[in-house]
Amino acid sequence: MVNLIHKTKDQVLNALNSNAEQDCILAAIDVGTNSIHMVVVKIQPSFPAFTIIDREKDTVRLGDRDPKTGRLTPEAMERAINALKRCQEIAKSLGAQDLIAVATSAVREAPNGQTFLHQVERETGLTIDLISGTEEARRIYLGVLSGMEFQEQPHVIVDIGGGSTELILGDGHEPRTLSSTKVGAVRLTAEFVKTDPISNSEFHYLQAYIRGMLERSVEELRSHLKPGETPRMVGTSGTIETLAAIHAREKLGMVPDPLNGYQFSLKDLREIVNRLRKLDYSERSDIPGMSDRRSEIIVAGAVILQEAMSLLGLESITICERALREGVVVDWMLTHGMIEDRLRYQGSVRQRSVIKTAQKYHVNLEHSERVAKFALSLFDQTGGVLHEWGDDARELLWAAAILHNCGHFISHSSHHKHSYYLIRNGELLGYTEVEVETIANLARYHRKSSPKKKHECYRSISSKKHRRMVDQLHPLLRLAVALDRRQIGAIESIRCEYQAESQRLHLHLQAANPRDDCALELWSLDLKKGNFEAEFDVKLELMLEGVGSQE
Structure with missing residues (x-):
């Protein structure tokens, strides 16, 4: 952790304890394969709770690695460092006392991932914590729990990132399963999608590959369901939110704000996938709300969700706008002793x-x-x-x-x-x-x-x-x-x-x-x-x- 206003953990706690009503502003950054996201929150220790006061996103595509060596490219690293500098400036302008940053699959897997982290620290003073796929899944779970009531019922959480997909089973208590599989929208697009629109042969191979990669995680998850349980499915991340927005515009004529709690069915998802696969890049870019960068990877991301739902046998999905970044915030609160009742098991x-x-x-x-x-x-x-x-x-x-x-x-x-x-x-x-x-x-x-x-x-x-x-x-x-x-x-x-x-x-x-x-x-x-x-x-x-x- 790097402090914008340099404080040790004890100093932060002492400051909070000295005034139970004093709020703490915290910024959390997720350095992902596709994008760098930041959330800035106001933590109210007396509840405890946090309120989101700002969100920032920059699509830097760290996952566009050298195809021969797998290394992060100098161009991608430069884009990421510039984005991180902007995040620091915004966090400082909002009065953040602490800034936490985590990196996931792109940095985790690149041969020069550690070199990149050293370069970030040298140029920005920011220390980025590299987390494992399982730890990423755990923090996604914490983030979803901070924004959605589970009422002690089983939920399957799916988070589709640029480099990996996390599947989590939990009921509001300790997670029953945490998995991270190397199928992500950026990764699969780079490896398997060479035609535009995607050809039938590439599409069917992509489907089969995703299904094969996800089968083991799905089997493990299903083995932890109790007899008679049918879990509710929750989706997070930009890919799933984009698909939900496409669905909402078609069905409602508008996109709900917030999107949290919005639902769509596997049947409707299959129809969207069938339409997207027939469009070329420029046609996908013309879809309202679809960014140029998202349109490049949306087909692979949509197929990942379709196959995950099919394998799990779940017919609908509910959107949660909280995920890894918010989970990083919750984890920080747990580490600093601010949460004692709900999620108490996570403290240990x-x-x-x-x-x-x-x-x-x-x-x-x-x-x-x-x-x-x-x-x-x-x-x-x-x-x-x-x-x-x-x-x-x-x-x-x-x-x-x-x-x-x-x-x-x-x-x-x-x-x-x-x-x-x-x-x-x-x-x-x-x-x-x-x-x-x-x-x-x-x-x-x-x-x-x-x-x-x-x-x-x-x-x-x-x-x-x-x-x-x-x-x-x-x-x-x-x-x-x-x-x-x-x-x-x-x-x-x-x-x-x-x-x-x-x-x-x-x-x-x-x-x-x-x-x-x-x-x-x-x-x-x-x-x-x-x-x-x-x-x-x-x-x-x-x-x-x-x-x-x-x-």
Whole structure:
């Protein structure tokens, strides 16, 4: 997150808490495959709720990648950066205290996606969070829930973007399924549509390809429906809204404003698709409300929706104008403790996702929780003395501590490297890509060598801030692992005492058993303390207490 008015998370919360009636203005940007969208909202913490005060959109087509290399083109990156600069100016003019930006499939898949993010940060100062397809689906779900009542009934949400299509099943509580499939209006148009109007052979191949790609996600979704349940279908995104507007003009003679809640049937959609496929680009552009850029990709997008509805066996769809951008806002509110009742389960999505991953890989949770307790105790006691990290870093350290040993699931040998791989590819929910990369690297360096620039995993951390976080937090995790060397809870608690004049940190260890000299823990600590001493330029001295005090 980049602050237009630079504030830490704690400062934002303190400002809000100091005046319960004080509103907070937040801007959220979605860097998509087709367009860059921004929503600016006024958050009312006392409700909690938010009101949309402005929307901006710029079709930059990041998804128009080099067909041979798959790289983002310099022209597309320049368009995107210019659009982001305009968004920043608008957000600042509206008094936004914070600006959050996320990027999805185009940046996620491009070989030079990270290079693009670095360029954005260098030219604008804006840090863009890269999110996985599953995390994108989760935030879309949050966005839809912020604008539509589910009344505890099952809903299927479909979001058709430029590079991917998300399918979500939920009933207002925890989502039952979250999926992201690599079928998007820009992607498919570039790959499969070479004729204008589209030829019969291309059209039928496009249909078959989409159906094949969506089948697995649809099957998984249907398997989570209870007997007798027929879900309502909700559609989001520009493609679906454009189709709804076409339908409304034909049936009503006008387009409702807002479009939220508007419905049309699969039968009517099929008729629209059959007409669109017979029109060339200029004829599609002449359709009222159809932008030039949308007319290029509308056929592929319409077929994606048609096939999704057909596979799901759902005969109508309802429009929701809230999606990823609004979900980013809701997620920000959850992260900052502003939502305590509705969607309360989402507040702990990170923790539950970490624990679920730990269970999946048969992690010894008792040991991991002790390691996490020690790591956080060291973090808290050295905060403001040896480091200046806040709650966000603390949470990533906790996750790494819980998952540091998950690599044993593959092999004991080099398990720290296996831990990195499993965490990196485990689709932890609630985290951005750079946060997942940070957790994975912290786990990777809980033993053996320290972070080095030659290590690919360390170089993969896109943010200098997060690389520095790994540098400073991995020594804490190493000490925490050493403190439970035998995995029996031999050390009850720790207390840090820092002496600035001599640059020494005394680590007082309280033994759980007065007859246990904790020799193996002390030996392991002595072995592991070198990284800590080098990183913080202190001398670590160990003091065992509570031993020999009883017969």
